[in-house]
Amino acid sequence: MKWPAHVEALQGAVVALGARELGPNAARWDSSAGFEPTFAAKVADWGLFGVSVPEVQGGAGAGLLGAAVVIEEIAAHSGSLAMRLALHEGVAVGFALGLADTSLLARLIGNGGFAGWVGLGRGVTAEQSSDRLRLQGSVCMAPGDGDLVVAGHGTGGPRVGFVAADQLSSGRARAACGLRAVGWTDVVIDADVEHSGNAAVAARLGARLSVLIGAVACGLARAAISQATAYAQVREQFGQSIAQFQAIQWKLANGATERDAAWLLVTDAAGRLDAQRPAANEAAARAQLAAVRMSVSACSEALQVHGGYGYTREFPIERLLRDARACTAIDRGDDDLRAALAAAITARFE
Amino acid sequence: MYDLVPEPGELAVQTLAQRIAGEVLRPAAVDLDRRGGFPTESLLALSRSGLMGINVPRDLGGLAAGPVAYSLAVTALAHACASTTVALCVNNMVAEVVTHFGSPDQRAAHVPKLCDGGHVVGAFALSEASAGSDPAGMRTRARRTERGWVIDGSKLWITSGSDAGLFVVWAKTSDDPGTRGISCFLVPGDTPGLSRGKPEHKLGLCGSTTCAIEFSGCEVGPQALLDDVGRGFRVAMMALDGGRIGIASQAIGIGRAATQAAASWACERYGANGVPQGVAFALADSATELDAAALLTLRAAWLKREGRPFSHQASMAKLLASEKAFAACNRALGMMGAQGQDCDHPVERFFRDVRVTMIYEGTSEVQRVVVSRDIARRYDADPRSPSELRL
Numbered sequence: 001m002k003w004p005a006h007v008e009a010l011q012g013a014v015v016a017l018g019a020r021e022l023g024p025n026a027a028r029w030d031s032s033a034g035f036e037p038t039f040a041a042k043v044a045d046w047g048l049f050g051v052s053v054p055e056v057q058g059g060a061g062a063g064l065l066g067a068a069v070v071i072e073e074i075a076a077h078s079g080s081l082a083m084r085l086a087l088h089e090g091v092a093v094g095f096a097l098g099l100a101d102t103s104l105l106a107r108l109i110g111n112g113g114f115a116g117w118v119g120l121g122r123g124v125t126a127e128q129s130s131d132r133l134r135l136q137g138s139v140c141m142a143p144g145d146g147d148l149v150v151a152g153h154g155t156g157g158p159r160v161g162f163v164a165a166d167q168l169s170s171g172r173a174r175a176a177c178g179l180r181a182v183g184w185t186d187v188v189i190d191a192d193v194e195h196s197g198n199a200a201v202a203a204r205l206g207a208r209l210s211v212l213i214g215a216v217a218c219g220l221a222r223a224a225i226s227q228a229t230a231y232a233q234v235r236e237q238f239g240q241s242i243a244q245f246q247a248i249q250w251k252l253a254n255g256a257t258e259r260d261a262a263w264l265l266v267t268d269a270a271g272r273l274d275a276q277r278p279a280a281n282e283a284a285a286r287a288q289l290a291a292v293r294m295s296v297s298a299c300s301e302a303l304q305v306h307g308g309y310g311y312t313r314e315f316p317i318e319r320l321l322r323d324a325r326a327c328t329a330i331d332r333g334d335d336d337l338r339a340a341l342a343a344a345i346t347a348r349f350e
Numbered sequence: 351m352y353d354l355v356p357e358p359g360e361l362a363v364q365t366l367a368q369r370i371a372g373e374v375l376r377p378a379a380v381d382l383d384r385r386g387g388f389p390t391e392s393l394l395a396l397s398r399s400g401l402m403g404i405n406v407p408r409d410l411g412g413l414a415a416g417p418v419a420y421s422l423a424v425t426a427l428a429h430a431c432a433s434t435t436v437a438l439c440v441n442n443m444v445a446e447v448v449t450h451f452g453s454p455d456q457r458a459a460h461v462p463k464l465c466d467g468g469h470v471v472g473a474f475a476l477s478e479a480s481a482g483s484d485p486a487g488m489r490t491r492a493r494r495t496e497r498g499w500v501i502d503g504s505k506l507w508i509t510s511g512s513d514a515g516l517f518v519v520w521a522k523t524s525d526d527p528g529t530r531g532i533s534c535f536l537v538p539g540d541t542p543g544l545s546r547g548k549p550e551h552k553l554g555l556c557g558s559t560t561c562a563i564e565f566s567g568c569e570v571g572p573q574a575l576l577d578d579v580g581r582g583f584r585v586a587m588m589a590l591d592g593g594r595i596g597i598a599s600q601a602i603g604i605g606r607a608a609t610q611a612a613a614s615w616a617c618e619r620y621g622a623n624g625v626p627q628g629v630a631f632a633l634a635d636s637a638t639e640l641d642a643a644a645l646l647t648l649r650a651a652w653l654k655r656e657g658r659p660f661s662h663q664a665s666m667a668k669l670l671a672s673e674k675a676f677a678a679c680n681r682a683l684g685m686m687g688a689q690g691q692d693c694d695h696p697v698e699r700f701f702r703d704v705r706v707t708m709i710y711e712g713t714s715e716v717q718r719v720v721v722s723r724d725i726a727r728r729y730d731a732d733p734r735s736p737s738e739l740r741l
Contacts, residue, residue, distance in 0.1 A: 237483050328684050
């Protein structure tokens with residue numbers, strides 16, 4: 001696909017970075033369920049924070065589309081890092097951009113660490129007073145133990161606020177099936193925050209995150225299909241490479257077709273959100289729904305191509321499948337996405 | 351047609367398996383999965399119960415309960431702990447192979463020890479690095495000597511390879527093309543020249559070991575040869591046909607456990623009468639598909655019990671059961687969101703464990719080859735008679 005020149009340049013840089021820094025370490029991050037303490041600083045140095053932020057505000061100026069391209073590329077190496085960036089860029093950076101809060105943006109683009117997200121439906125209450133938002137709740141399996149953007153329900157409807165890490169009490173770390181290096185942690189939230197947003201803000205952040213979760217899912221699927229293709233060409237059974245069997249060819253063909261279709265939905269939704277076009281949130285939900293379902297299927301089929309080898313950790317394919325499956329654990333699940341889409345579709349007929 | 355209602359003796363074995371699953375396997379499953387290794391204590395309890403030789407004659411230490419009882423028991427055990435169950439399945443398969451193909455001396459020497467834990471467990475050493483779905487690619491060789499046979503080569507993905515006391519080993523004994531030159535040997539685990547690799551790190555079944563086994567100048571006596579020279583492939587295929595009933599049953603047990611866990615979660619979250627259709631229908635699909643797979647599996651087991659051909663029916667059962675069980679676990683994990691991903695909840699273990707049922711003892715693709723060949727054969731025999739494809 002042809003991107004604007006500055007997005008293409010970013011993508012090229014991430015391709016090189018992935019081969020040099022990410023791919024060789026991804027399995028270790030997965031097995032140790034986290035990154036090194038200094039890793040966020042490295043990510044900031046690589047320019048991976050603030051990709052969607054305009055250059056005048058200190059970012060890379062690539063918009064959400066650029067962030068999706070970068071995150072898709074990273075996911076092909078490390079799903080966990082890609083998801084941490086999706087949360088950081090999609091929600092936290094999106095929140096700061098919406099507020100035009102330059103100090104918060106500087107914190108997020110600089111070396112403030114990864115920020116996470118606790119979406120609606122996780123049991124957090126949000127009570128707005130005249131100048132403060134009080135967020136309270138215990139959240140099981142929040143992504144990471146850094147700053148959090150937290151959404152909650154209150155008497156005035158949904159509200160969302162930025163909670164700095166030092167306002168949170170972290171509980172025990174949780175072992176998870178996939179995206180292990182995200183660093184799943186129980187947190188207790190009891191914070192008064194200054195900056196807050198309403199339901200529309202929560203919806204916009206959810207849409208940004210949907211696009212970037214879709215990008216993670218597409219990157220995982222692309223890696224899985226690439227690895228299955230390479231393996232099928234060298235693995236010989238019954239006197240020929242297994243790539244010559246129609247059963248394998250169809251898996252690869254179906255996987256590549258469905259992955260490309262999902263990626264087009266993701267980039268279309270990113271473009272709509274960047275341009276603030278109508279129905280952008282609906283497009284984002286559709287992209288996430290399609291991409292995550294596609295990714296689980298593509299990774300599972302790619303594992304099948306690997307046969308018994310695919311079930312072992314000797315090959316990265318089992319990690320890709322776990323990571324793809326975990327994409328639904330970050331925010332809205334399939335049923336929530338379908339409900340949102342159905343509401344949008346039926347609203348058009350009213 | 352088929353009488354798929356189990357007999358009282360078969361149901362008694364199912365009840366026994368359910369009791370041991372509840373009392374022994376389920377309480378140990380989480381810890382076993384986390385620490386990895388071999389399920390020694392659970393297998394010891396299974397050895398005491400007779401379940402290590404369900405389809406083995408009583409005079410050899412088994413329950414003589416037949417393949418239907420075996421299927422029901424495996425489903426009940428896998429519902430609690432798939433890792434322990436796979437070791438039991440392979441042990442039962444080895445015990446049946448020795449019972450069926452072994453000489454009286456071989457049967458007496460090994461089958462009682464497979465049933466009572468004297469061998470710890472048995473292992474099935476067929477696959478190799480270059481011979482997964484295609485046994486003709488086998489490179490392990492057995493050379494005849496004055497004192498018996500010397501085996502050289504290496505095997506891969508051997509379930510229970512770390513602890514097994516008896517290996518059924520397949521090796522080429524001639525240069526005949528294809529599978530004709532393959533013979534089968536019984537090799538005790540302490541035979542000099544047999545060495546065990548480190549257990550593989552795997553996606554699931556972390557409480558069961560999967561190892562490479564090396565044979566380097568491994569010398570065995572003439573009594574180690576199972577069945578005749580060059581007949582090993584027939585032994586393997588017969589064992590795998592029965593084994594596929596076991597894997598189908600295992601998949602159904604895991605799929606049902608995931609579906610029940612998800613249903614329990616849904617009722618707690620939404621209330622029994624408030625589960626939304628998106629969740630409720632997914633559970634209905636899982637329950638329906640797993641019941642269909644269970645009936646296919648019982649059909650294959652019934653045919654085996656009656657001494658009738660059951661090869662393609664076993665493949666159908668394994669194909670449907672493994673794929674629908676994976677779908678059920680995938681649905682369960684998806685509907686539970688972050689909670690499903692939490693390693694404190696068993697559904698993520700079910701998801702990791704079930705995936706291999708589409709791979710081992712013949713991938714889904716191999717099952718489709720078996721089923722499609724059978725369809726082609728029957729149509730070729732009488733192309734005007736589609737009724738040939740009826741049950």
